[in-house]
Amino acid sequence: MSITRPRGFRAVGLPAGIKSTGAADLAVILNDGPRDTAAAVFTSNRVQAAPVLWSRQAIADGRARTVVLNSGGANACTGPEGFADSHRTAEHLAEQLEVSAQDVLVCSTGLIGERLPMEPLLAGITTAVTQLDAGPQADESASRAIMTTDSVPKTSEATTPSGVVVGGIAKGAGMLAPQLATMLVVLTTDADVDAATADAALRAATSTTFDRVDSDACMSTNDTVILLASGASGVTPSLEELTEAVRAVSADLARQLVADAEGASHDVHVVVSSASTEQSALAVAREIARSNLVKAAIFGNDPNWGRIVAAAGCVPEAVAPFSVDDLSVTVNGIQVCRGGGAHRDRSEVDMTPRETLIEVDLGAGDATGDIWTNDLTHDYVEENSAYSS
Amino acid sequence: MSITRPRGFRAVGLPAGIKSTGAADLAVILNDGPRDTAAAVFTSNRVQAAPVLWSRQAIADGRARTVVLNSGGANACTGPEGFADSHRTAEHLAEQLEVSAQDVLVCSTGLIGERLPMEPLLAGITTAVTQLDAGPQADESASRAIMTTDSVPKTSEATTPSGVVVGGIAKGAGMLAPQLATMLVVLTTDADVDAATADAALRAATSTTFDRVDSDACMSTNDTVILLASGASGVTPSLEELTEAVRAVSADLARQLVADAEGASHDVHVVVSSASTEQSALAVAREIARSNLVKAAIFGNDPNWGRIVAAAGCVPEAVAPFSVDDLSVTVNGIQVCRGGGAHRDRSEVDMTPRETLIEVDLGAGDATGDIWTNDLTHDYVEENSAYSS
Missing domain, CATH: 3.60.70.12 (L-amino peptidase D-ALA esterase/amidase)
Incomplete structure (x- = not known):
């Protein structure tokens, strides 16, 4: 009920x-x-x-x-x-x-x-x-x-x-x-x-x-x-x-x-931690969640940390102070990026579950923020390109 | 040369x-x-x-x-x-x-x-x-x-x-x-x-x-x-x-x-006019150019003005002052939205050319700004989801 x-x-x-x-x-x-x-x-x-x-x-x-x-x-x-x-x-x-x-x-x-x-x-x-x-x-x-x-x-x-x-x-x-x-x-x-x-x-x-x-x-x-x-x-x-x-x-x-998102094949949870403020964490999480390149990579079961780092880098410093050299990225439990560079091999990441967990550590404080999104799929394009009348 | x-x-x-x-x-x-x-x-x-x-x-x-x-x-x-x-x-x-x-x-x-x-x-x-x-x-x-x-x-x-x-x-x-x-x-x-x-x-x-x-x-x-x-x-x-x-x-x-954009089927020119400043015009044009819903609709040859208007509405008033009631949208020469509501029938719009021209009149000044983008297609998803290594 x-x-x-x-x-x-x-x-x-x-x-x-x-x-x-x-x-x-x-x-x-x-x-x-x-x-x-x-x-x-x-x-x-x-x-x-x-x-x-x-x-x-x-x-x-x-x-x-x-x-x-x-x-x-x-x-x-x-x-x-x-x-x-x-x-x-x-x-x-x-x-x-x-x-x-x-x-x-x-x-x-x-x-x-x-x-x-x-x-x-x-x-x-x-x-x-x-x-x-x-x-x-x-x-x-x-x-x-x-x-x-x-x-x-x-x-x-x-x-x-x-x-x-x-x-x-x-x-x-x-x-x-x-x-x-x-x-x-x-x-x-x-x-x-x-x-x-x-x-x-x-x-x-x-x-x-x-x-x-x-x-x-x-x-x-x-x-x-x-x-x-x-x-x-x-x-x-x-x-x-x-x-x-x-x-x-x-x-x-x-x-x-x-x-139940239209056409999605993954539910993506972006969690940004060690931010200077909750607003900083949310700004970085939202930028990652909105990146078509990140979302398309997840559809392809690719834990592409380079795209995640590049998306984080698009947030202005005034909004989210952090140093790229302190940044780490963990996808489904595997830390693929550490100190702003490659760490564990991304082939170790299992991307087959419906839920994808992206954890980004900014190394700039103790605030956390999270955003839920979905991947970018063929079905998304299909459902949203069909003539609507 | x-x-x-x-x-x-x-x-x-x-x-x-x-x-x-x-x-x-x-x-x-x-x-x-x-x-x-x-x-x-x-x-x-x-x-x-x-x-x-x-x-x-x-x-x-x-x-x-x-x-x-x-x-x-x-x-x-x-x-x-x-x-x-x-x-x-x-x-x-x-x-x-x-x-x-x-x-x-x-x-x-x-x-x-x-x-x-x-x-x-x-x-x-x-x-x-x-x-x-x-x-x-x-x-x-x-x-x-x-x-x-x-x-x-x-x-x-x-x-x-x-x-x-x-x-x-x-x-x-x-x-x-x-x-x-x-x-x-x-x-x-x-x-x-x-x-x-x-x-x-x-x-x-x-x-x-x-x-x-x-x-x-x-x-x-x-x-x-x-x-x-x-x-x-x-x-x-x-x-x-x-x-x-x-x-x-x-x-x-x-x-x-x-x-030559990867996977694109339309080159989209978004021109925003009658804005209070060039920066306002560019902010609205960029928001429209970044809307996945607008881009997917263009791939589907759908001159979906509702999505264009909704994207314009996401720009904060402080960034681009305009009244929704003054807004008009013209797609490939056909004014499909006038005064914030439906005008000519969108079936009149020919979306088959490679180039799509979206003209938005804000009715708020005399500045203009434009952005070029592409549509969101299956090929975009495909090229950007293939495992990259």
Whole structure:
């Protein structure tokens, strides 16, 4: 189970006819309270889809009762008409549930630049509210309805020491194709917390989980992560306790996103240690994770440390102070580069496992940072070059 | 002809046995004077190959008599021993030519992390100096000896109004695989100019030519562009006149590098206009040129403006102020996006030509900037994932 495991939540997913395939494409998640605490983080792309613009202002008061999500269309780059569509979606669901439209969050995913088919979408919402339910089937249908190029639904849950439950669903085939596979995540909890606590827990959790997945450096116009808190457990955990559970669910979902990345044959974990600061470590890890030459080499099962060192060398000294002569690189446990030069033979490295661990030691401090990415494969090129209409 | 078209230069290329294939792998270019003016620009990667470290200090006085270039090994990440190899290379050539080692520049290209085979290299230099010559055959042999994955040699020349000649050779299969295909360029001129003029002309020319080629955002450890001036014409052109000719030869060579990029099926010219500053325009153009999603779409002959707009949106507002609502995108002459939304149908765009022109209008000023790149193809993945040893 996932989003309705915490007390106080119902959900449903169904085919509304937005996708031409007839697959499920609409999900509604309802917080029955008693609290309606909510927090969210959104894409930092300056091009923001209409549902992101809507949800940003709706969440400003730290409250939300429900989330409606659709696949089959991103409603991005659709102008004032697209925003009116998101607004109308929220108003229609609000009427059905007898709540304020300002308590409705909207998420969309699919092609950029096309209007949503509003008639089937609104009709789908009318049907959906009659089918809201708690339990495994409700969670399953909701998690499936938000899939695009995902091959499997992503769900997770965790329980804190004081008995608070956190559940979550996610969609996104990695971040590999954000135009078609935007990352959407809804987390629920029955913790009895206020908006400031929910916001702090969500931001702390996403900064070390979803923010560290970087499959192809391409940022979506629609990325959204939402946390709803019902208060139905009657338990108010500490911020640390809540953060830990939200982080655990987020980390699990983030790992599932990487594992299902479009066309990938390796999940790549880049860990940079002995950096002067965590930001330095992350900058080096991200540069390595974004190097097409490193990613193509991993696809070819080549622990090509020269490309890893060259990528690290592209980070400006002001961002990450280190000396090339102190740099070491370990791939899947074999230290192939030491002191900036060749060390153990790279033929010793076993690159056949799905997971590739790249450890870079900068010899410049004691901070660490990590990024998850994927390799660059023929299937990635294929899936992202097929004509998208 | 190319590097020996300007008066005062001789050159040669030959197989020294550095490459196991027996192909040509060593070139020497000699400036017979009367002047020995020289300027150079190098990679800004913090990981600098031994020949780059050597040449940087050798060029510091604005003088050089000769350049020795090898393919078949980059001599990068080879530590103090690698630096000693570059030093020994320079000393050996200096002895043969009876010049100072400080007047010898060294360039290498090939695999990172391996020492060069010094015996055949030094023996090759001894042979090379006996074969130095001017003319089409000398130019041809030198331009071929520096090739790695290049499919054709790259040469160019230009003559200024006052009769000064500039010639050049280049290697690099785009910047697509800098580890194996570092960009090395040697330009020669018979202009009678001092080091400050040569340096100014070279920097002005490279900033709008080689610096604007960005095939895969990966920066080599060995990139080097050298300008040698013999003064043999007896003509001292103005800085503007010399710069124009150096720029023309550099632009021609840069365009040849893009056209020969490994595995590419499209040469992509990204032109960003109506920006607040040239730097803003270049930042947006570079972000688009580096987007794997944009590049994969072009491989699929898809003028996917949503991905172009999403890439532009990743540039921070402080770097490039513009409003998404003012943005337009024109692909091969068809304006597919206007005012941030869909405009003409993308099926109208003919993507079959090798050259793809992406024009982005930011509506935020009157500055322009452009970047050349390539598409992301199966062949790119294939060539860069094959085990490199």
